Amino acid sequence: MEEGEKDIKLLTEDIFLSQQMSIFPFIICIFVTPKKLSKLLLTHKKMKKLKTLSMMLTVAAFTLLPSKGMAQFNWKYKIEGGKIVTEVPQRAAGQQSALLLKTPKLKTVRVAFVGLGMRGPGAVERWTHIPGIQVMALCDYEKERAEDCQKYLRKASMPAADIYSGEKGYEEICKRKDIDLVYIATDWLHHFPVAKCAMENGKHVAIEVPSAMNMHEIWQLIDMSEKTRLHCVMLENCCYDFFELNSLNMAQKGLFGEVIYAQGAYRHELSPFWDHYWKKDQNDKLGWRLDYNQKYRGDVYATHGLGPVAQVMNIHRGDRMKTLVAMDTKSFNGKKHVEQMSGKPCEKFANGDQTTTLIRTEQGKVIEIHHNVMTPQPYNRMYQLTGTEGFANKYPVEGYALSSKNMKQGGMSPSNDDLSGHEYLSKEDMKALEKAYASPLVTKYGDEAKEVGGHGGMDFIMDCRLVYCLQNGLPMDIDVYDLAEWCCLAELGAISMDNGCLPVEVPDFTRGGWNTIKGYSHAFASPEEEAANDAQAKAFTAKLKEKGKRYWEKIDKKKKK
Numbered sequence: 001m002e003e004g005e006k007d008i009k010l011l012t013e014d015i016f017l018s019q020q021m022s023i024f025p026f027i028i029c030i031f032v033t034p035k036k037l038s039k040l041l042l043t044h045k046k047m048k049k050l051k052t053l054s055m056m057l058t059v060a061a062f063t064l065l066p067s068k069g070m071a072q073f074n075w076k077y078k079i080e081g082g083k084i085v086t087e088v089p090q091r092a093a094g095q096q097s098a099l100l101l102k103t104p105k106l107k108t109v110r111v112a113f114v115g116l117g118m119r120g121p122g123a124v125e126r127w128t129h130i131p132g133i134q135v136m137a138l139c140d141y142e143k144e145r146a147e148d149c150q151k152y153l154r155k156a157s158m159p160a161a162d163i164y165s166g167e168k169g170y171e172e173i174c175k176r177k178d179i180d181l182v183y184i185a186t187d188w189l190h191h192f193p194v195a196k197c198a199m200e201n202g203k204h205v206a207i208e209v210p211s212a213m214n215m216h217e218i219w220q221l222i223d224m225s226e227k228t229r230l231h232c233v234m235l236e237n238c239c240y241d242f243f244e245l246n247s248l249n250m251a252q253k254g255l256f257g258e259v260i261y262a263q264g265a266y267r268h269e270l271s272p273f274w275d276h277y278w279k280k281d282q283n284d285k286l287g288w289r290l291d292y293n294q295k296y297r298g299d300v301y302a303t304h305g306l307g308p309v310a311q312v313m314n315i316h317r318g319d320r321m322k323t324l325v326a327m328d329t330k331s332f333n334g335k336k337h338v339e340q341m342s343g344k345p346c347e348k349f350a351n352g353d354q355t356t357t358l359i360r361t362e363q364g365k366v367i368e369i370h371h372n373v374m375t376p377q378p379y380n381r382m383y384q385l386t387g388t389e390g391f392a393n394k395y396p397v398e399g400y401a402l403s404s405k406n407m408k409q410g411g412m413s414p415s416n417d418d419l420s421g422h423e424y425l426s427k428e429d430m431k432a433l434e435k436a437y438a439s440p441l442v443t444k445y446g447d448e449a450k451e452v453g454g455h456g457g458m459d460f461i462m463d464c465r466l467v468y469c470l471q472n473g474l475p476m477d478i479d480v481y482d483l484a485e486w487c488c489l490a491e492l493g494a495i496s497m498d499n500g501c502l503p504v505e506v507p508d509f510t511r512g513g514w515n516t517i518k519g520y521s522h523a524f525a526s527p528e529e530e531a532a533n534d535a536q537a538k539a540f541t542a543k544l545k546e547k548g549k550r551y552w553e554k555i556d557k558k559k560k561k
C-alpha cells in the first residue's frame with residue numbers, strides 16, 4: 001500500500017471509529033438493561049463475562065468523553081427561538097476577568113520557542129534583533145530543526161539555547177524556573193496542549209494562529225488566563241501591517257465616521273504547499289494541514305482577516321460580536337488535492353473550498369469574513385472598512401475614499417476641493433494622509449521592521465510589541481478574549497452550517513465585561529519609563545552578546561582541535 005493510501009485508510013477509520021463511538025451508548029442501552037447489568041455483576045466470577053463487562057465499560061467511558069477527532073462538534077448547544085445558543089461555562093468563584101491584565105515588569109524576557117518548522121525559525125531570528133530578551137530553549141518534535149536554529153543565535157552573538165525535542169519535550173521546558181514566555185509555532189493540534197502545560201507551570205504564552213481550534217480549547221484558555229493571571233496572546237501578525245495600523249489610527253481619530261461594515265479574509269491558494277502539508281507517514285509532522293481541512297468544516301483560519309477589523313470595530317471594548325451565520329461551498333478542489341495525493345477517490349472532505357461568515361455586532365454593525373485556500377486567485381486579506389464618512393481598502397488596491405470636507409475636518413489640505421468620497425484619493429493625497437495619521441507603532445518600529453522583515457515587517461512589529469508590553473508591565477494588544485472571538489468562527493461556523501446556516505449567538509467571552517473598556521488602544525508606558533526600560537534592555541543585550549561571542553569562540557576553538 002502506498003503511504004498516501006495508508007493515510008486515507010487511517011482517516012476513514014478515524015471517521016468511522018468516531019461514528020461508531022457515537023452510537024455505542026445506544027447499543028449499551030439496548031443490550032445492557034439494568035437487570036442484565038446486575039446479572040452480569042453477580043456472575044462476575046465467570047471470567048468471560050467479566051471481560052465483556054470491562055470492555056463495555058471502557059468503551060462507554062471513552063464514548064462519554066469527547067473524542068479527540070470530533071472535539072469541534074462536541075460543544076453543547078441548543079436551538080432556541082430560531083437561533084443557536086452555545087453553552088457558556090460559568091466563571092469559577094474567586095476567578096477574575098483578565099481584561100487589561102497587567103503583570104509585573106520583566107527586565108529581561110526569557111523565551112522558549114516550541115515548534116520550529118516553516119514558521120518558527122523566522123521568529124527566532126527576529127527575536128535576536130530585540131533588546132532585553134534571551135532565547136533560553138529551542139524545541140521541536142524533530143531535534144535537528146531545533147538545533148538548526150542555533151545558527152541565528154550564533155549570528156547574533158547570543159549564547160546557544162538548550163535543545164528539547166520529541167512529542168513531550170516541551171514539558172521539560174515548562175518545568176524550568178528560568179523561562180518567562182513560551183512562544184508556540186507548532187501545528188494546530190499542538191497549540192493548546194503546549195499552551196496549557198506552559199500556563200499551568202507559570203509561563204506567559206504567545207501562540208501562533210489560530211491559537212485555539214474549538215470551543216473547549218477557547219474556554220479553557222480563557223479560564224487559565226483568568227485563573228493564573230498570565231498572558232495568553234495570539235500571534236496575529238496581520239494586525240501589525242502598515243496599512244492596517246495606519247487605518248486603525250485614522251478610524252480611532254474619526255476620519256471614517258462610524259465604521260459600520262468591515263471585510264476581512266484569508267484568500268490564499270495553498271496548492272504549492274499541499275504536497276508539503278500532506279502526511280507522508282505517521283511520523284511526518286509536516287502533514288497536518290490538509291488532513292485538518294479534510295476533517296473539519298468552518299473557517300479554520302479566520303484570524304488574519306478578522307483580527308485587524310475587530311480592533312477597528314472595538315470588539316469587547318464597547319461593542320461585541322453578537323450573531324454569526326456561515327455558509328460554505330462544497331469541497332471541489334480540496335477533494336481533488338486528496339485524490340491527487342492518494343491516487344484514490346476522496347469520499348469526504350469537510351471544509352468547503354470557500355467559507356463565508358457574516359457577523360452582526362451588538363451595536364448594529366456587520367463584519368464579513370472569507371476563507372478560501374483552495375481556488376486560484378490573487379492573495380487577498382480584503383481588509384475593507386466602510387464608514388459613515390469614509391472608506392479604506394487594502395486588497396487588491398490600497399486606497400482611501402474621503403470627501404474634501406472630511407479631509408479638511410481631519411486637518412488635511414486636499415489637493416482638490418471637489419473630492420466626494422466616490423473615488424480613491426490621489427497618490428499624493430494618500431501619501432499626505434498616511435504621513436499625518438501614521439500609527440505610533442509604525443513611527444516607532446516601521447523602519448527597523450522593514451529591515452528585519454517577516455511578511456514585510458509586520459511580524460517584527462508584533463514581536464516588538466509583545467516584548468515591550470512584557471517589559472513595561474502593560475496589557476497586551478491581543479488578549480485572551482480577542483483570541484477567543486477570532487478563533488470561535490471555526491466551531492460556531494460549523495455549527496451554523498450543520499444546522500442549515502442558522503444564526504449562532506456568539507458568546508460574550510468576557511462574561512459581562514465587553515462594554516467596560518471604551519475603544520481599542522495600544523498601551524504605552526510614560527516616555528520616562530519607556531526610556532529607562534529601553535536603556536536597561538539594551539545594556540542587558542550588550543552584555544549577553546559579549547558572553548555569546550566568547551561562547552561561540554570557544555566552540556570554534558574546540559572544533560579546530
Ligand SMILES: NC(=O)c1ccc[n+]([C@@H]2O[C@H](COP(=O)([O-])OP(=O)(O)OC[C@H]3O[C@@H](n4cnc5c(N)ncnc54)[C@H](O)[C@@H]3O)[C@@H](O)[C@H]2O)c1
Nearest residue numbers: 115116117118119140141142167185186187208209285286
Ligand atoms: N502568522 C502567520 O503569518 C503564519 C504563517 C505560517 C504559519 N503560521 C502558523 O504557524 C504554525 C506552524 O506552521 P508551519 O507552517 O510552520 O507548520 P510546520 O508543520 O512547518 O511546523 C510545525 C512544527 O511543529 C513541530 N511539532 C509538532 N509537534 C510538536 C511537539 N509536540 N513539540 C514540539 N514541536 C512539535 C513539527 O515538528 C514542525 O516542525 C501554524 O499554527 C500556522 O497556522 C502562521
